[in-house]
Amino acid sequence: MNEGELVKLSAPLLAGEVALVGAGPGAADLLTLAAAKLIVNCDAIVFDALVSDEVLNLAAIGTDLIPAGKRGGRPSASQDDISETLIELAREGKRVVRLKGGDPFVFGRGGEEIRALAAAGIRFRVIPGVTSGVAAPAMAGIPVTDRSVNSSIAFLTGHEAGEDSRVDWPALVQAFPVLVFYMGAKNLPQIARRLMDAGLSGETAVAVMASATLPEEATSIGDLSSAASGELKAASPAIVIVGDVVAGRVAWRG
Numbered sequence: 028m029n030e031g032e033l034v035k036l037s038a039p040l041l042a043g044e045v046a047l048v049g050a051g052p053g054a055a056d057l058l059t060l061a062a063a064k065l066i067v068n069c070d071a072i073v074f075d076a077l078v079s080d081e082v083l084n085l086a087a088i089g090t091d092l093i094p095a096g097k098r099g100g101r102p103s104a105s106q107d108d109i110s111e112t113l114i115e116l117a118r119e120g121k122r123v124v125r126l127k128g129g130d131p132f133v134f135g136r137g138g139e140e141i142r143a144l145a146a147a148g149i150r151f152r153v154i155p156g157v158t159s160g161v162a163a164p165a166m167a168g169i170p171v172t173d174r175s176v177n178s179s180i181a182f183l184t185g186h187e188a189g190e191d192s193r194v195d196w197p198a199l200v201q202a203f204p205v206l207v208f209y210m211g212a213k214n215l216p217q218i219a220r221r222l223m224d225a226g227l228s229g230e231t232a233v234a235v236m237a238s239a240t241l242p243e244e245a246t247s248i249g250d251l252s253s254a255a256s257g258e259l260k261a262a263s264p265a266i267v268i269v270g271d272v273v274a275g276r277v278a279w280r281g
Contacts, residue, residue, distance in 0.1 A: 036154055037061035039068055040122035045113050045144055047137050049130040049156015052163060053079040054240035061154045070121040073112055075135075077128030077264055079241060091121075106136060110143035117149045128264075130158040134184050134209045160207040163239035163266035167246040168277040176271045177204040185211035185267065188218045196225035204270050211267030212237070219254035222269065227251060232273035237265040244280070248273065 037060055040046055046065050051057040058066070066072065066085045074083060076096025083092060095109045104112075116123045131137030131153060144151045160182050164171050171180055181203040187194045199206070200222060208218060215235070223229055229252035237245045249259035251269070261267065 034152070036152065037064045040065060040124075041150065042120040042122060043117045044150040044152070045117050045123040045125055046152050046154055047125045047127065047131045047140060048154040049135075049158075050074075050078045050082050050126050050128050051157040052129060052159040052166075052240045053077075053081070053238065055079070055081045055085060057157045057162065057240060058082065058085075059154060059156065062156065065124050065154065066126065068122075069124045071116050072124045072126050073109065073116070074126040075128050078126050081241075082126070106139055110140055113140065113144060114147045114149055117144075117147075127156070128159065129162075129209075130156040133158045133160065133182070159239060159264075159266055160209055163236035164207070164234065164268050164272075166239045166244065166280060167234060167236050168279050169234055169268060169272055170275070171205060171207060171268065171272065173272050173275060176275070179203050180205045180207065182207050182209065184209050185214045185218060188214040188221050192221070194221075196221050200225045200227050205272050206269040208267040208269075210264065211235070212261035212263040212265040215254050215259070215261045215265075215267060216257055218267065219251045223251050223255060227269075229255070231269060232271060233259060234268050234273045234276070235259060235261045235265050236268070237262045239266065246278075248276070 048062045048065055067087055071091040072086055073093045073095050095104045113123060113125055127135045141151060161171055185208045231251045233249050233251055233254050235247045247259055253259040
C-alpha cells in the first residue's frame with residue numbers, strides 16, 4: 028500500500044506487491060491479525076534470523092522461504108542484496124512478505140528497504156509488529172514505564188557501546204531514567220562500563236531477557252557492576268533494560 032491509498036492492511040497482496048511485516052518477539056500469538064493473514068497467503072517470505080520457526084510454520088505449503096538473516100559477526104546477506112531480492116521477486120509477479128523480527132522500523136532497517144522499493148517503483152505496504160524492547164520486559168514482569176519511576180525512556184542498540192559510539196553517554200543518563208538496549212548481549216560489559224563512566228551507580232538494576240516469548244526464554248537480574256564484570260551473563264538474542272523499573276519486577280511466567 029502506497030501513499031494516498033487506504034487499502035485494508037490485511038487485504039490479500041497483489042501480484043508484485045511486497046509487505047514489510049513485523050513478526051514480533053517470537054511467539055506466533057503476538058503477531059498482528061494482518062501479519063498472520065499475509066504470512067499464510069503469499070508466494071514468498073524473505074525472513075530474518077530472529078524470526079521464529081513457530082511463525083514461519085504458519086506459511087502455506089509451497090511458499091518459498093528465503094533466509095536473509097543478519098547476525099552480528101556471522102556471514103549474512105548484505106542490505107543491498109536483500110533489497111534487490113525483494114525487487115526481483117516483486118518483478119516476477121510474486122506476492123512477497125518481508126518478515127522481520129519485532130517491528131520493521133525499530134532497529135530493523137525497514138526504512139532502507141521501503142526506500143529501495145519506492146525507488147524501483149514496487150508497490151508495498153508496512154505491517155507494524157510488537158517490538159521486542161517492550162515485549163521482552165513485559166514477559167519478565169517489568170514495565171518499561173512506571174509513573175513512580177520515569178516519564179521518559181530511551182531505546183538504543185547495543186552496538187553503540189563500541190569505540191565509535193555516536194551516543195553522548197553522560198547526556199543519555201541525565202535525560203532518561205530507563206534505558207532499553209536491543210542486541211545488548213555481546214556488548215553488555217561495555218554497555219555497563221559506559222553507563223557507570225557516565226555517572227550511573229554500579230548498583231543500578233539491570234535485567235537481561237533472552238529469547239523472550241519462546242520456550243527457551245530466560246531472564247537474569249543483576250546490576251551494572253555485575254554486568255561490567257561479566258558475572259551477569261547475556262545470551263543472544265537479548266534485550267537489556269537498565270533502571271529502577273527492574274526493581275519493581277513482578278514475575279508472572281513459569
